[in-house]
Amino acid sequence: MLVDQFGREVTGVRVSLTDRCNFDCVYCHNEGLGDTRGPMEPQDNEMATDDVVRFLEVAREFDVDAVKFTGGEPMLRDDLAEIIERAPAGMETSLTTNGTYLPGQAEELVAAGLDRVNVSQDALDPEAFKQVTQSGEYEAVIEGVDAALDAGLDPVKLNMVVFEATAGYVPEMVxxxxxxxxxxxxxxxxxPELAGRPDWAVDIERVHGWLEEQAHTVEHREMHDRRRYWIDEKRGEQSDDGAKGTGDGGMVEVVDPVENAEFCANCHRVRVTHEGYLKGCLNRNDDLRSMGEMTKPEIRETFREVVANRVPYYGEYMMKDDDGEWSINEEYIGV
Structure with a gap:
């Protein structure tokens, strides 16, 4: 297993299969690359099936045990099931999708070996959903979630980006x-450091505080220093003995990387762009490394180099000055 200079083991990879998407979400940062989207037809610059599989085989050599396929919308790839089927033994496969293509493909993907799925769903209100995603596919997403559950992808994790336009829908989604x-x-x-519009941001600690009031159990995860909240249908209600709720209920997890040095200190992922570049950090594009013709020796060399140069974004690459403001640590400029 490869370990970076800050003692962080690389146990997972996040592979973008395309930057094409049938949605146009207002908050999208396209895996940190910005708006690179072009025509909806397959592009020559997307990694070929064999390239993706070859990369996964090398990652498994380094004891990486999990891959998440992303985009864009990864289900626009006609070879998605083949890629999942050819993933190395012992490597968990998961998918982040907007869900619109799951009704026709969920069973095939499970048969190919897909283990888990995340579906983007930012509101339960169709009009609010349309404003955020610039898409009228609300019902297709709902059907996609049902199709995933029917195919055995249980649990299905719903991804909701929390910002000014969606924060009011959090209780309903919970x-x-x-x-x-x-x-x-x-x-x-x-x-906002990736998507712009800092005025859209909300105080995520207020979200944490509200969830803690509703939850009957709070769990801490080492990965990314995340907190999970277990909330049942009677959220916030106390029984005679002071306990909240009556059952296991639903799990709500908060992903809060912004200005969070603890989050970055616990990051164990390396990312791959749809064009076949490795990057050690979501927030940086000055660390992109090409895997060349994507032969196994080239992939191994690049993988080692990227891991060796990984730097926690907050707390190291970005440092707080005496005024509490974040500024780039010059030690890592140009690295």
């Missing part, structure tokens, strides 16, 4: 996952 077996909720802090 109730939704608490009332429906098989659903979990991942609240993702809006990242």
């Amino acid at each position: 109730d939704h996952v608490a009332a429906n077996d098989g659903l979990q909720l991942q609240l993702i802090e809006y990242m």
Whole structure:
């Protein structure tokens, strides 16, 4: 297993299969690359099937045990099932999708070996959903979640980006996952450093505080220093003995990387762009490294180099000055 200079083992990879997408979400940062999207037809610059599989085989050589396929919308790839089927033994495969293509493909993907799925769903209100995603596919997403559950992808984790336009829908979404077996909720802090519009950001600590009031159990995860909240249908209600709720309920997890040095100190992922570049940090594009013709020796060399040069974004690459403001640590400029 490869370990960077800060003692962080690389146990997972996040592979973008395309930058094409049938949605146009207002907060999208395209895996930190910005708006690179072009025509919806397959592009020559996307990694070929064999390239993706070859990379995964090398990653497995380094004891990477999990891959998450992303985009863009990864289900626009016609070879997605083949890629999943050819993933190395012992490597968990998961997918982040907007869900619109799951009704026709979920069973095939499970048969190919898909283990888990995250579905982006930012509101339960169709009009609010349309404003955020610039898409009228609300019902298709709902059907996609049902199709994933029917295919055995349980639990299905719903991804909700929390910012000015969606924050008011958090309680409704929490109730939704608490009332429906098989659903979990991942609240993702809006990242203005990638998506712009800092005025859209909300105080994520207020979200944490509210969730703690509703939860009957709070769990701490080492990965990214995340907190999980277990909330049932009777959220916030106390019994005679002071306990909140009556059952296991739904799980709500908060992903809060912004200005969070603890989050970065616990990051164990390396990312791959749809064009075949490795990057050690979501927030940086000055650390992109090409894997060349993507032969196994080239992939191994680049993988080692990227891991060796990984730097926690907050707390090291970005440092707080005496006034409490974040500024780039010059030691890492140009690295």
